[in-house]
Amino acid sequence: xKNKLTNxxxxxxLSRFTLEGEVKSCSPYGSGHINDTFLVEAGRKYILQRINSxxxxxxxxxxxxxxxxxxxxxxxxxxxxxxxxxxxxxIIKTKDGSLYxxxxxxxxxxxxxxxTDCKAFDLVEKPEHFYExxxxxxxxxxxxxxxPAEKLHETIPHFHDSPQRFQHFLKAVEEDKYDRKKDxxxxxxxxxxxxxxxSYALALLKKGELxxxxxxxxxxxxxxxxxxxxxxxxxxxxxxxxxxxxxxxxFGDAIRFGAxxxxxxxxxxxxxxxxLPLFSLYTKGFLEACGSSLWEKEILSxxxxxxxxxxxxxxxxxxxxxxxxxxxxxxxPRHNLDRARTQIALVKDMEKKWTEMxxxxxxxxx
Ligand code: ADP
Ligand code: GN1
Ligand code: MG
Numbered sequence: 403x404k405n406k407l408t409n410x411x412x413x414x415x416l417s418r419f420t421l422e423g424e425v426k427s428c429s430p431y432g433s434g435h436i437n438d439t440f441l442v443e444a445g446r447k448y449i450l451q452r453i454n455s456x457x458x459x460x461x462x463x464x465x466x467x468x469x470x471x472x473x474x475x476x477x478x479x480x481x482x483x484x485x486x487x488x489x490x491x492x493i494i495k496t497k498d499g500s501l502y503x504x505x506x507x508x509x510x511x512x513x514x515x516x517x518t519d520c521k522a523f524d525l526v527e528k529p530e531h532f533y534e535x536x537x538x539x540x541x542x543x544x545x546x547x548x549x550p551a552e553k554l555h556e557t558i559p560h561f562h563d564s565p566q567r568f569q570h571f572l573k574a575v576e577e578d579k580y581d582r583k584k585d586x587x588x589x590x591x592x593x594x595x596x597x598x599x600x601s602y603a604l605a606l607l608k609k610g611e612l613x614x615x616x617x618x619x620x621x622x623x624x625x626x627x628x629x630x631x632x633x634x635x636x637x638x639x640x641x642x643x644x645x646x647x648x649x650x651x652x653f654g655d656a657i658r659f660g661a662x663x664x665x666x667x668x669x670x671x672x673x674x675x676x677x678l679p680l681f682s683l684y685t686k687g688f689l690e691a692c693g694s695s696l697w698e699k700e701i702l703s704x705x706x707x708x709x710x711x712x713x714x715x716x717x718x719x720x721x722x723x724x725x726x727x728x729x730x731x732x733x734x735p736r737h738n739l740d741r742a743r744t745q746i747a748l749v750k751d752m753e754k755k756w757t758e759m760x761x762x763x764x765x766x767x768x
Contacts, residue, residue, distance in 0.1 A: 407438060407452060407509065415450065415511040418496045418503040422446050433524055433624060434640070435730045447516035448494060452509050453502070457729065458642060461510040463555035465501035468512075468641045469493055470553055475638075478545055488517055488629075489637050520627040520636055525665055529683055531633065532660050535626045536684040538635035539618065539656060540691025543649055546616040547695055554616065554645050561619055561643060562651050564600035564714045568593070571717045574724040582724050586739060592746050593717045600713060602706050603648055611699050617647035622659035649700050650707030653688055657681060657708035658715060662748050667741045674747040676755055681708075682762050689766045701766050705759040709752050716745025 416425050423445020431441040431449070438452040458464045468491070475490040486492065494513035496503045502512045526532045560566050575583060575590055583590065606612040618625075618638065625640040659666060661680040664673035685704065693701065722729045723738035732738055752759065 411505060411507070411509060412440070412450075414505060415452075415503055415509070416442065418511070419448075419450075419494050419513045420497050421448060421494070421513075432522065436642075441516060442513075447518060449514045449516050451512055451514075453512060453642075455508065455510050458557055460555065460557070461502055461504070464557050464642055465493075465512060467554050467557060467644060469501055471549070471641050471644050474549055475545070487515060488520075491515075491517075491637065491639055491641060517627050517637055519630045521630050522624040522627055522639075524624050526623065526660050526680060528633070529680060531628060531635075532623070532680050533683045533687040534628065534633075534635035535623055535656065535660065536687025537691045538626055538638055539621050539652060540688040540693075542618060542638050543615070543652055543688075544692040544695055546618075546644070549616045551616045551646060556645050557643055558645075561645070562647055562711075562714065563604065564710055564717075565604060567714055567717055567721075568597055568600050571721045574721045578724060580724065580726045582739075585736075586720060586723065586742070589720055589739070589742055589746060592749075593713070593720065596713055596749070599706075600710060600717075603650060603703065603710055606699065606703065607648065612648060612650070612703065613697060613700070614646050615649050616644065617649060617652045619643035619645060619647045619651065619655075621652045621656040623656070624659075648707070649692070649696060650703045651711055652707075653684070653704050654707030654709070654711035655715070656688075657684055658712040658745070658748065660684065661708075662744070664744060666744055667737060668744050669740050671743060671747045674744050675751045676748060676759075678755055678758055678762075681759060685762055685766065693766055698767060701763055702760075704763045705752070705756065708759070709749060712745050712749050712752065716742045716749065719745065 412428055421444045426443045428440050428442045432439045436454045436457060440450040442448040442450050453461050455461055472491050472493055476486040479486045479489045492515040493501060502510050504510050523531060620640055620643045626635050627637045627639055629636045661677050663675045663677050668674060719738045720742035727738055730738060
Protein backbone atom coordinates (compact mmCIF):
# COMPACT_ATOMS: atom_id res chain seq x y z
CA UNK A 403 0.00 0.00 0.00
CA LYS A 404 1.29 3.45 -0.92
CA ASN A 405 2.22 5.91 1.84
CA LYS A 406 -0.13 8.71 2.73
CA LEU A 407 0.95 11.90 1.00
CA THR A 408 2.41 14.62 3.20
CA ASN A 409 1.27 18.20 2.95
CA UNK A 410 4.70 19.19 1.58
CA UNK A 411 4.43 16.59 -1.17
CA UNK A 412 0.98 17.84 -2.11
CA UNK A 413 2.05 21.49 -2.09
CA UNK A 414 5.10 20.66 -4.18
CA UNK A 415 2.97 18.76 -6.70
CA LEU A 416 0.43 21.58 -6.88
CA SER A 417 3.16 24.10 -7.64
CA ARG A 418 4.13 22.15 -10.78
CA PHE A 419 0.86 22.67 -12.67
CA THR A 420 -0.37 25.68 -14.58
CA LEU A 421 -3.32 26.82 -12.47
CA GLU A 422 -5.41 29.96 -12.52
CA GLY A 423 -5.01 32.01 -9.32
CA GLU A 424 -3.57 31.02 -5.94
CA VAL A 425 -4.32 27.64 -4.37
CA LYS A 426 -6.74 28.15 -1.46
CA SER A 427 -7.35 24.54 -0.47
CA CYS A 428 -6.66 20.94 -1.43
CA SER A 429 -8.71 18.21 0.21
CA PRO A 430 -9.43 14.47 -0.31
CA TYR A 431 -12.35 13.89 -2.65
CA GLY A 432 -14.64 11.17 -4.04
CA SER A 433 -14.90 7.46 -3.34
CA GLY A 434 -12.65 5.80 -5.91
CA HIS A 435 -10.82 2.64 -4.81
CA ILE A 436 -7.60 3.16 -6.73
CA ASN A 437 -6.14 6.64 -7.07
CA ASP A 438 -5.78 9.36 -4.42
CA THR A 439 -8.10 12.14 -5.48
CA PHE A 440 -8.08 15.76 -4.23
CA LEU A 441 -10.29 18.72 -4.94
CA VAL A 442 -8.17 21.82 -5.44
CA GLU A 443 -9.66 25.28 -5.09
CA ALA A 444 -7.74 28.10 -6.75
CA GLY A 445 -8.98 30.73 -9.24
CA ARG A 446 -11.15 27.81 -10.39
CA LYS A 447 -11.53 24.25 -9.22
CA TYR A 448 -9.32 21.33 -10.22
CA ILE A 449 -8.95 17.62 -9.51
CA LEU A 450 -5.47 16.51 -8.51
CA GLN A 451 -4.79 12.79 -8.51
CA ARG A 452 -1.87 10.71 -7.42
CA ILE A 453 -1.96 7.85 -9.89
CA ASN A 454 -1.68 4.51 -8.16
CA SER A 455 1.60 3.50 -9.72
CA UNK A 456 1.66 0.10 -8.05
CA UNK A 457 -1.37 -0.73 -10.17
CA UNK A 458 -0.63 1.42 -13.18
CA UNK A 459 3.04 0.65 -13.53
CA UNK A 460 3.50 2.74 -16.67
CA UNK A 461 2.11 6.19 -15.83
CA UNK A 462 3.51 7.78 -18.99
CA UNK A 463 1.70 5.29 -21.23
CA UNK A 464 -1.40 5.61 -19.09
CA UNK A 465 -1.47 9.39 -19.49
CA UNK A 466 -0.83 9.12 -23.22
CA UNK A 467 -3.96 6.96 -23.44
CA UNK A 468 -6.02 9.36 -21.33
CA UNK A 469 -4.79 12.28 -23.42
CA UNK A 470 -5.72 10.50 -26.68
CA UNK A 471 -9.19 9.60 -25.43
CA UNK A 472 -9.83 13.09 -24.02
CA UNK A 473 -8.80 14.75 -27.26
CA UNK A 474 -10.93 12.33 -29.28
CA UNK A 475 -13.94 12.92 -27.03
CA UNK A 476 -13.41 16.69 -27.14
CA UNK A 477 -13.57 16.66 -30.95
CA UNK A 478 -16.73 14.54 -30.93
CA UNK A 479 -18.40 16.81 -28.37
CA UNK A 480 -17.50 19.90 -30.40
CA UNK A 481 -18.99 18.31 -33.55
CA UNK A 482 -22.22 17.78 -31.63
CA UNK A 483 -22.24 21.36 -30.37
CA UNK A 484 -21.59 20.37 -26.75
CA UNK A 485 -19.31 21.87 -24.12
CA UNK A 486 -16.05 19.85 -23.86
CA UNK A 487 -15.12 21.44 -20.53
CA UNK A 488 -18.16 19.83 -18.94
CA UNK A 489 -18.63 16.75 -21.06
CA UNK A 490 -15.09 15.40 -21.18
CA UNK A 491 -12.15 15.30 -18.80
CA UNK A 492 -9.68 18.07 -19.63
CA ILE A 493 -6.06 17.47 -18.66
CA ILE A 494 -4.16 20.36 -17.08
CA LYS A 495 -0.52 20.07 -18.06
CA THR A 496 2.49 20.84 -15.90
CA LYS A 497 4.37 24.09 -16.30
CA ASP A 498 6.85 22.31 -18.55
CA GLY A 499 4.12 20.91 -20.77
CA SER A 500 4.03 17.36 -19.45
CA LEU A 501 0.87 15.28 -18.94
CA TYR A 502 1.91 14.43 -15.36
CA UNK A 503 4.44 15.31 -12.68
CA UNK A 504 6.73 12.77 -11.07
CA UNK A 505 8.31 13.76 -7.75
CA UNK A 506 11.49 12.47 -6.13
CA UNK A 507 9.63 9.68 -4.33
CA UNK A 508 8.12 8.43 -7.58
CA UNK A 509 4.67 9.77 -6.82
CA UNK A 510 2.91 10.47 -10.10
CA UNK A 511 0.42 13.33 -10.17
CA UNK A 512 -2.01 14.49 -12.82
CA UNK A 513 -4.51 17.29 -12.89
CA UNK A 514 -7.92 17.73 -14.51
CA UNK A 515 -10.32 20.61 -14.66
CA UNK A 516 -12.97 20.02 -12.00
CA UNK A 517 -16.34 19.58 -13.60
CA THR A 518 -18.55 21.97 -11.69
CA ASP A 519 -22.20 21.53 -10.73
CA CYS A 520 -22.09 17.82 -11.16
CA LYS A 521 -22.48 14.79 -8.91
CA ALA A 522 -21.39 11.17 -8.86
CA PHE A 523 -23.58 8.45 -7.33
CA ASP A 524 -22.44 5.42 -5.32
CA LEU A 525 -25.99 4.00 -5.47
CA VAL A 526 -28.84 4.49 -7.91
CA GLU A 527 -31.07 7.13 -6.30
CA LYS A 528 -33.51 7.40 -9.18
CA PRO A 529 -33.96 4.81 -11.96
CA GLU A 530 -33.64 7.56 -14.59
CA HIS A 531 -30.04 8.10 -13.49
CA PHE A 532 -29.23 4.50 -14.27
CA TYR A 533 -30.86 4.75 -17.68
CA GLU A 534 -28.84 7.91 -18.29
CA UNK A 535 -25.57 6.22 -17.34
CA UNK A 536 -26.42 3.26 -19.59
CA UNK A 537 -27.01 5.53 -22.55
CA UNK A 538 -23.78 7.42 -21.77
CA UNK A 539 -21.64 4.27 -21.58
CA UNK A 540 -23.36 2.83 -24.66
CA UNK A 541 -22.65 6.03 -26.54
CA UNK A 542 -19.04 5.96 -25.30
CA UNK A 543 -18.74 2.37 -26.53
CA UNK A 544 -20.10 3.38 -29.93
CA UNK A 545 -17.80 6.41 -30.24
CA UNK A 546 -14.82 4.26 -29.39
CA UNK A 547 -15.58 2.06 -32.39
CA UNK A 548 -14.01 4.89 -34.47
CA UNK A 549 -11.09 5.25 -32.08
CA PRO A 550 -7.58 4.34 -33.32
CA ALA A 551 -7.16 1.23 -31.16
CA GLU A 552 -3.61 0.60 -32.35
CA LYS A 553 -2.49 3.82 -30.62
CA LEU A 554 -3.60 2.62 -27.19
CA HIS A 555 -1.25 1.10 -24.65
CA GLU A 556 -2.57 -1.80 -22.61
CA THR A 557 -2.55 -0.08 -19.21
CA ILE A 558 -3.20 -3.24 -17.17
CA PRO A 559 -2.52 -6.38 -19.22
CA HIS A 560 -5.11 -9.14 -18.71
CA PHE A 561 -7.34 -6.73 -16.79
CA HIS A 562 -10.53 -8.70 -17.38
CA ASP A 563 -8.86 -12.04 -18.02
CA SER A 564 -11.11 -13.81 -15.51
CA PRO A 565 -9.49 -17.27 -15.88
CA GLN A 566 -6.11 -15.71 -15.12
CA ARG A 567 -7.64 -13.86 -12.16
CA PHE A 568 -8.88 -17.26 -10.97
CA GLN A 569 -5.29 -18.56 -11.02
CA HIS A 570 -4.15 -15.55 -8.96
CA PHE A 571 -6.98 -16.25 -6.53
CA LEU A 572 -5.87 -19.90 -6.16
CA LYS A 573 -2.33 -18.74 -5.43
CA ALA A 574 -3.55 -16.31 -2.76
CA VAL A 575 -5.59 -19.10 -1.15
CA GLU A 576 -2.66 -21.46 -1.23
CA GLU A 577 -0.18 -18.95 0.19
CA ASP A 578 -2.59 -17.58 2.82
CA LYS A 579 0.12 -15.12 3.86
CA TYR A 580 -2.01 -13.27 6.38
CA ASP A 581 -3.66 -16.33 7.94
CA ARG A 582 -7.07 -15.13 6.78
CA LYS A 583 -8.22 -18.22 4.92
CA LYS A 584 -9.89 -19.45 8.07
CA ASP A 585 -12.29 -16.45 7.94
CA UNK A 586 -13.55 -17.17 4.46
CA UNK A 587 -13.69 -20.91 3.71
CA UNK A 588 -17.26 -20.67 2.43
CA UNK A 589 -16.49 -17.74 0.15
CA UNK A 590 -13.45 -19.54 -1.24
CA UNK A 591 -15.60 -22.59 -1.98
CA UNK A 592 -18.10 -20.41 -3.81
CA UNK A 593 -15.50 -19.16 -6.29
CA UNK A 594 -13.95 -22.62 -6.65
CA UNK A 595 -17.35 -23.94 -7.68
CA UNK A 596 -17.74 -21.19 -10.32
CA UNK A 597 -14.50 -21.65 -12.21
CA UNK A 598 -16.31 -22.73 -15.37
CA UNK A 599 -18.45 -19.59 -15.61
CA UNK A 600 -15.35 -17.43 -15.66
CA SER A 601 -14.04 -18.72 -18.98
CA TYR A 602 -17.25 -18.31 -21.03
CA ALA A 603 -16.51 -14.93 -22.63
CA LEU A 604 -12.83 -15.33 -23.41
CA ALA A 605 -13.56 -18.73 -24.97
CA LEU A 606 -16.07 -17.06 -27.33
CA LEU A 607 -13.56 -14.33 -28.08
CA LYS A 608 -10.97 -16.96 -29.03
CA LYS A 609 -13.47 -18.64 -31.34
CA GLY A 610 -14.26 -15.29 -32.99
CA GLU A 611 -17.84 -15.33 -31.73
CA LEU A 612 -17.35 -12.14 -29.71
CA UNK A 613 -15.26 -9.21 -31.01
CA UNK A 614 -12.50 -7.34 -29.23
CA UNK A 615 -13.43 -3.66 -29.07
CA UNK A 616 -12.03 -0.56 -27.45
CA UNK A 617 -13.88 -0.38 -24.16
CA UNK A 618 -13.88 1.56 -20.90
CA UNK A 619 -13.44 -1.48 -18.63
CA UNK A 620 -14.52 0.21 -15.39
CA UNK A 621 -18.10 1.28 -15.95
CA UNK A 622 -19.37 1.59 -12.42
CA UNK A 623 -21.93 4.27 -11.73
CA UNK A 624 -19.55 6.61 -9.90
CA UNK A 625 -17.40 6.81 -13.02
CA UNK A 626 -20.12 8.90 -14.67
CA UNK A 627 -20.70 12.48 -13.63
CA UNK A 628 -24.25 13.85 -13.71
CA UNK A 629 -25.30 17.45 -14.21
CA UNK A 630 -26.52 18.54 -10.78
CA UNK A 631 -29.30 20.65 -12.27
CA UNK A 632 -30.66 18.55 -15.13
CA UNK A 633 -29.62 15.19 -13.58
CA UNK A 634 -28.54 14.07 -17.06
CA UNK A 635 -25.36 12.03 -17.46
CA UNK A 636 -22.73 14.53 -18.39
CA UNK A 637 -19.29 13.02 -18.56
CA UNK A 638 -17.58 9.62 -18.47
CA UNK A 639 -14.53 9.72 -16.21
CA UNK A 640 -11.86 7.31 -14.92
CA UNK A 641 -10.35 6.66 -18.33
CA UNK A 642 -7.35 4.80 -16.89
CA UNK A 643 -8.48 1.42 -18.15
CA UNK A 644 -9.68 2.36 -21.63
CA UNK A 645 -8.11 -0.35 -23.78
CA UNK A 646 -9.18 -3.30 -25.91
CA UNK A 647 -11.87 -5.32 -24.12
CA UNK A 648 -15.36 -6.78 -24.42
CA UNK A 649 -18.57 -4.77 -24.70
CA UNK A 650 -20.37 -7.31 -22.51
CA UNK A 651 -17.90 -6.56 -19.74
CA UNK A 652 -18.62 -2.82 -19.94
CA PHE A 653 -22.31 -3.66 -19.70
CA GLY A 654 -21.72 -6.26 -16.99
CA ASP A 655 -19.60 -4.15 -14.68
CA ALA A 656 -22.24 -1.43 -14.72
CA ILE A 657 -24.93 -3.97 -13.77
CA ARG A 658 -22.72 -5.42 -11.04
CA PHE A 659 -22.50 -2.06 -9.35
CA GLY A 660 -25.66 -0.18 -10.25
CA ALA A 661 -28.38 -2.86 -10.48
CA UNK A 662 -27.40 -4.15 -7.04
CA UNK A 663 -30.10 -3.07 -4.56
CA UNK A 664 -27.37 -2.67 -1.92
CA UNK A 665 -23.98 -1.00 -1.77
CA UNK A 666 -20.85 -2.79 -2.96
CA UNK A 667 -19.62 -2.98 0.63
CA UNK A 668 -22.98 -3.51 2.39
CA UNK A 669 -22.62 -5.62 5.56
CA UNK A 670 -26.27 -6.63 5.70
CA UNK A 671 -26.49 -9.17 2.89
CA UNK A 672 -30.29 -9.24 3.01
CA UNK A 673 -30.11 -5.87 1.23
CA UNK A 674 -28.25 -7.35 -1.74
CA UNK A 675 -30.15 -8.45 -4.83
CA UNK A 676 -30.27 -7.91 -8.55
CA UNK A 677 -32.98 -5.44 -9.42
CA LEU A 678 -34.63 -6.77 -12.58
CA PRO A 679 -36.25 -3.39 -13.32
CA LEU A 680 -32.82 -1.74 -13.17
CA PHE A 681 -31.33 -4.53 -15.28
CA SER A 682 -34.02 -3.91 -17.92
CA LEU A 683 -33.54 -0.18 -17.80
CA TYR A 684 -29.78 -0.42 -18.24
CA THR A 685 -30.20 -2.88 -21.10
CA LYS A 686 -32.57 -0.44 -22.79
CA GLY A 687 -30.28 2.59 -22.41
CA PHE A 688 -27.11 0.73 -23.38
CA LEU A 689 -28.63 -0.90 -26.45
CA GLU A 690 -30.44 2.23 -27.59
CA ALA A 691 -27.04 3.89 -27.70
CA CYS A 692 -24.87 1.13 -29.18
CA GLY A 693 -27.09 -1.87 -29.98
CA SER A 694 -26.96 -1.22 -33.71
CA SER A 695 -23.20 -1.72 -33.73
CA LEU A 696 -23.16 -4.88 -31.57
CA TRP A 697 -23.16 -8.44 -32.83
CA GLU A 698 -26.17 -10.62 -32.02
CA LYS A 699 -23.98 -12.80 -29.84
CA GLU A 700 -22.89 -9.77 -27.84
CA ILE A 701 -26.50 -8.82 -27.13
CA LEU A 702 -27.34 -12.39 -26.17
CA SER A 703 -24.31 -12.63 -23.89
CA UNK A 704 -25.00 -9.47 -21.86
CA UNK A 705 -26.28 -11.47 -18.84
CA UNK A 706 -23.10 -13.55 -18.90
CA UNK A 707 -21.14 -10.27 -18.94
CA UNK A 708 -22.93 -9.22 -15.74
CA UNK A 709 -22.35 -12.56 -14.03
CA UNK A 710 -18.69 -12.80 -15.00
CA UNK A 711 -17.92 -9.21 -13.93
CA UNK A 712 -19.57 -9.83 -10.55
CA UNK A 713 -17.75 -13.13 -10.05
CA UNK A 714 -14.46 -11.63 -11.15
CA UNK A 715 -14.81 -8.57 -8.96
CA UNK A 716 -15.83 -10.64 -5.94
CA UNK A 717 -12.85 -12.91 -6.50
CA UNK A 718 -10.55 -9.88 -6.79
CA UNK A 719 -11.87 -8.51 -3.48
CA UNK A 720 -11.33 -11.87 -1.79
CA UNK A 721 -7.85 -12.23 -3.30
CA UNK A 722 -6.98 -8.78 -1.98
CA UNK A 723 -8.36 -9.68 1.44
CA UNK A 724 -6.17 -12.79 1.50
CA UNK A 725 -3.18 -10.74 0.36
CA UNK A 726 -3.46 -8.12 3.09
CA UNK A 727 -5.57 -5.43 1.34
CA UNK A 728 -2.82 -4.07 -0.87
CA UNK A 729 -4.87 -3.27 -3.99
CA UNK A 730 -8.26 -1.70 -3.20
CA UNK A 731 -8.48 1.17 -0.73
CA UNK A 732 -10.07 -0.11 2.50
CA UNK A 733 -11.67 1.80 5.36
CA UNK A 734 -12.18 -1.04 7.85
CA PRO A 735 -10.44 -4.36 8.62
CA ARG A 736 -12.76 -6.71 6.74
CA HIS A 737 -13.80 -4.26 4.06
CA ASN A 738 -12.63 -6.42 1.16
CA LEU A 739 -14.23 -9.51 2.68
CA ASP A 740 -17.53 -7.63 3.00
CA ARG A 741 -17.21 -6.57 -0.62
CA ALA A 742 -16.53 -10.15 -1.72
CA ARG A 743 -19.63 -11.28 0.18
CA THR A 744 -21.91 -8.77 -1.55
CA GLN A 745 -20.64 -9.91 -4.93
CA ILE A 746 -21.33 -13.56 -4.01
CA ALA A 747 -24.84 -12.69 -2.85
CA LEU A 748 -25.42 -10.82 -6.09
CA VAL A 749 -24.25 -13.73 -8.26
CA LYS A 750 -26.54 -16.06 -6.31
CA ASP A 751 -29.46 -13.76 -6.98
CA MET A 752 -28.56 -13.50 -10.67
CA GLU A 753 -28.61 -17.29 -10.83
CA LYS A 754 -32.17 -17.25 -9.46
CA LYS A 755 -33.21 -14.61 -12.00
CA TRP A 756 -31.24 -16.04 -14.92
CA THR A 757 -34.21 -16.89 -17.15
CA GLU A 758 -35.65 -13.40 -16.80
CA MET A 759 -32.27 -11.80 -17.54
CA UNK A 760 -31.84 -13.88 -20.69
CA UNK A 761 -35.41 -13.17 -21.83
CA UNK A 762 -34.91 -9.45 -21.35
CA UNK A 763 -31.93 -9.14 -23.70
CA UNK A 764 -33.57 -11.32 -26.35
CA UNK A 765 -36.14 -8.57 -26.85
CA UNK A 766 -33.44 -6.48 -28.50
CA UNK A 767 -32.43 -8.92 -31.21
CA UNK A 768 -32.93 -7.42 -34.65
P1 ADP B 1 -10.49 6.08 -9.04
O1 ADP B 1 -9.73 5.42 -10.14
O2 ADP B 1 -9.77 6.04 -7.74
O3 ADP B 1 -11.89 5.57 -8.98
P2 ADP B 1 -11.61 8.44 -10.37
O4 ADP B 1 -10.83 9.02 -11.52
O5 ADP B 1 -12.81 7.64 -10.71
O6 ADP B 1 -10.58 7.64 -9.44
O7 ADP B 1 -12.03 9.66 -9.42
C1 ADP B 1 -12.62 9.45 -8.15
C2 ADP B 1 -13.82 10.36 -7.96
O8 ADP B 1 -13.43 11.74 -8.08
C3 ADP B 1 -14.92 10.17 -9.00
O9 ADP B 1 -15.82 9.16 -8.63
C4 ADP B 1 -15.58 11.56 -9.01
O10 ADP B 1 -16.50 11.68 -7.96
C5 ADP B 1 -14.44 12.52 -8.74
N1 ADP B 1 -13.84 13.13 -9.96
C6 ADP B 1 -12.82 12.64 -10.70
N2 ADP B 1 -12.52 13.46 -11.72
C7 ADP B 1 -13.35 14.53 -11.63
C8 ADP B 1 -13.53 15.76 -12.37
N3 ADP B 1 -12.75 16.06 -13.41
N4 ADP B 1 -14.49 16.62 -11.97
C9 ADP B 1 -15.27 16.33 -10.89
N5 ADP B 1 -15.16 15.22 -10.15
C10 ADP B 1 -14.22 14.31 -10.49
C1 GN1 C 1 -11.82 -0.10 -9.03
O1 GN1 C 1 -11.05 2.89 -9.84
P1 GN1 C 1 -12.43 2.49 -9.41
O2 GN1 C 1 -12.71 2.68 -7.97
O3 GN1 C 1 -13.44 3.19 -10.33
C2 GN1 C 1 -11.22 -1.08 -10.02
C3 GN1 C 1 -12.32 -1.77 -10.83
C4 GN1 C 1 -13.27 -2.48 -9.87
C5 GN1 C 1 -13.81 -1.46 -8.88
C6 GN1 C 1 -14.68 -2.12 -7.83
C7 GN1 C 1 -8.19 -0.07 -12.03
O4 GN1 C 1 -12.52 0.93 -9.74
O5 GN1 C 1 -11.75 -2.72 -11.71
O6 GN1 C 1 -14.33 -3.07 -10.58
O7 GN1 C 1 -12.74 -0.77 -8.19
N1 GN1 C 1 -10.29 -0.38 -10.91
C8 GN1 C 1 -9.06 -0.88 -11.15
O8 GN1 C 1 -15.40 -1.14 -7.17
O9 GN1 C 1 -8.66 -1.95 -10.69
MG1 MG D 1 -13.43 5.64 -10.34
